[in-house]
Amino acid sequence: MKNILKKFKLPIGVAIVFVALFIFAPDAAARSSKVAYEYFLEMVFILPPVFILMGLMEVWLPKDKIKKWLGNDSGLRGGILSLVLGTLPTGPLYVAFPLSASLLHKGASITNVVIFLGAWAALKIPQLMIEVKFMGLNFAIMRFVLTIFALILMGSFMKAVLTRHPDKKWLESNKGLSDQ
Structure with missing residues (x-):
């Protein structure tokens, strides 16, 4: 359990901040969630071609x-x-x-x-x-x-x-x- 907490301390910390934000500043939490969602979508569309390019780079x-x-x-x-x-x-x-x-x-x-x-x-x-x-x-x-x-x-x-x-x-x- 200790190793899992140590390995995932950044995502756990971010989750704690988000929960606190939703409790104490719901408007800021909503804006923050929107930005995080938009960034996630950007990553979903950009990273797969990058990994394909990396695979091709390994071969070529x-x-x-x-x-x-x-x-x-x-x-x-x-x-x-x-x-x-x-x-x-x-x-x-x-x-x-x-x-x-x-x-x-x-x-x-x-x-x-x-x-x-x-x-x-x-x-x-x-x-x-x-x-x-x-x-x-x-x-x-x-x-x-x-x-x-x-x-x-x-x-x-x-x-x-x-x-x-x-x-x-x-x-x-x-x-x-x-x-x-």
Whole structure:
């Protein structure tokens, strides 16, 4: 019983908050329930294609190719590829997390995965076009370039932090990041 409570402490905590909200603030509970329901529907429609894409990625992209193109020895080419792959999609960021985990498991470097995630979050091409319209070309280019530098720094920092303790279990399905 203790293990079950420990394993599901977040959902149990959320349920307790919802019950308290329904008791003490029914209007806020109704709004909160509506938002949660809409988010759930969004997840139901977005995540299945993501898992299909991950399955196809497992089959179509061999581990040795991922290591070659995005691994520790990929250098500048891996960083540029991560940046380009991250700027192309227009979906929500949470779609990128399972894809990133798959890339890590296949041998992509931590640096390149962080660059990919950051580019997905901050460097989308449609976003850049809208930014140019409202903020101006100079601002958009400056933000884009500074974001690229920031992503490279973040990727390097994350690699330094996560590989400092290779005995720690950072990912659920591997014993550490010593091979990264």
